[in-house]
Amino acid sequence: MATMRRRKQAKDDQLTESLLDDYDARDADDVAPEPHEPPHKAVPSAAAPSRHTALIVHPGEFNLQAFIQSVLAWWQRMFGACFGPIFSYATHLWPVPSREPQLSLLQAERLQQLRDKVAERFDIASPSHQDSLRRLWSLAFSGEPCTALKTPRWKDMGWQGDDPATDFRGAGLYGLDNLIYLAEVHPDTFRRLLDKSEGTRAAWEYPFAVAGLNLTWALSELLELHAPTGAAAAAAAAAANSNSDSSGPRPPRGAAGRAFLTLLSESEVAFEELYCAAYCLLDATWLEMRASYMEFNAVMKRVKGQVEKALASRPADMAQLRQRLLAGVPGAAVWD
Structure with a gap:
C-alpha cells in the first residue's frame, strides 16, 4: 500500500467549523426583485384631465379563471395596502398561480x-x-x-x-x-x-x-x-x-x-x-x-x-x- 501523505501537526481551528459563508445571510439576496411599474406621465395643468384605463391582456384562448387571476394580480399591486382583507379573501377563492417551477x-x-x-x-x-x-x-x-x-x-x-x-x-x-x-x-x-x-x-x-x-x-x-x-x-x-x-x-x-x-x-x-x-x-x-x-x-x-x-x-x-x-x-x- 502506498505511503499516505500526512500533513504536519498544526492548529486545526480552521477546519473545526464550516468553511463556507453563512447560509441564511444570503437567502434574501437570492430573491429577484419585483419589476417596477412604469411611472405615469404627468397630465399638463392646461389640458383637461383624461380618464386612465388599465388594460389586462390575457394571450391565447380566453379562460375565465385566468382572467380573474390577472385582475387580482393587478388589484394587489394597485390597492393591496388599502384593501388587504378583501384581496386575501379573493385570492383564497381564486389563487394567483405561483411562478415557481413545478x-x-x-x-x-x-x-x-x-x-x-x-x-x-x-x-x-x-x-x-x-x-x-x-x-x-x-x-x-x-x-x-x-x-x-x-x-x-x-x-x-x-x-x-x-x-x-x-x-x-x-x-x-x-x-x-x-x-x-x-x-x-x-x-x-x-x-x-x-x-x-x-x-x-x-x-x-x-x-x-x-x-x-x-x-x-x-x-x-x-x-x-x-x-x-x-x-x-x-x-x-x-x-x-x-x-x-x-x-x-x-x-x-x-x-x-x-x-x-x-x-x-x-x-x-x-x-x-x-x-x-x-x-x-x-x-x-x-x-x-x-x-x-x-x-x-x-x-x-x-x-x-x-x-x-x-x-x-x-x-x-x-x-x-x-x-x-x-x-x-x-x-x-x-x-x-
Whole structure:
C-alpha cells in the first residue's frame, strides 16, 4: 500500500467549523426583485384631465379563471395596502398561480430524499453509524482491521484527531456516505486523492476526510438542500401558505439548484457523482493555486464558484457536467 501523505501537526481551528459563508445571510439576496411599474406621465395643468384605463391582456384562448387571476394580480399591486382583507379573501377563492417551477413526481421524491440525507446528523452512539466508519476504514486501510474508533491512525486518512466523530459538524452522516461512495464506485480516484500521489504538494496538506465533509456541505448548500432557518424559514413558510395547493419539497430558487433537478431526473446518484467530480476539481485547484492548509477556504470558494457556473450552463447529463468541470484537469479523462 502506498505511503499516505500526512500533513504536519498544526492548529486545526480552521477546519473545526464550516468553511463556507453563512447560509441564511444570503437567502434574501437570492430573491429577484419585483419589476417596477412604469411611472405615469404627468397630465399638463392646461389640458383637461383624461380618464386612465388599465388594460389586462390575457394571450391565447380566453379562460375565465385566468382572467380573474390577472385582475387580482393587478388589484394587489394597485390597492393591496388599502384593501388587504378583501384581496386575501379573493385570492383564497381564486389563487394567483405561483411562478415557481413545478417538480415532476420523480424530481420531488429524489429532492426530498436528498434533503432528508443532508439533515441526518452523525451519531457515534448509533451502531449503524459506527459500521459506516468501519466501512470507510476498510476501504482506506485494506487488510488492516479497525480495532478502535478512537486511534491516531485516523489522522492518516485526513481526520483532525484520534476521534473522527468530532469532525462531522454540519456535514452529518451524508458526508461520510459520500466518502464511502467515492471509495467504492471510483476506487482509483479515491486512492489517488487519499494518497495525494500527484503534483507538487504543500508541506501542510489539506486533510482528506475533513475536506470531503466540507465539500458535502458546500455542494448541499449550493443546491439548497439544507432546511431553511431564520428569515429564510419564515419566507418559505409564507410561500407555502400562499400556495396551499402545492405539496412536496420546495424547488430550489438558484440557477444551479434548478439545473441540478434535470440531472436528478436522470440519475438517483447525481449528487454523489457531482461530489466525486468536484473533489477531483478541488485537488486540481489546490495544486494550481499552490495552496497550503491555511488557504483551504480560498480553494473551496473557488471550487464552489466553478461548480455553480458549470451547473448554471445547464448540462444535459452528468457526463457533460463532468466534462465542463474537469476540462484540463490532469487524469480526469480516465474516469474509473
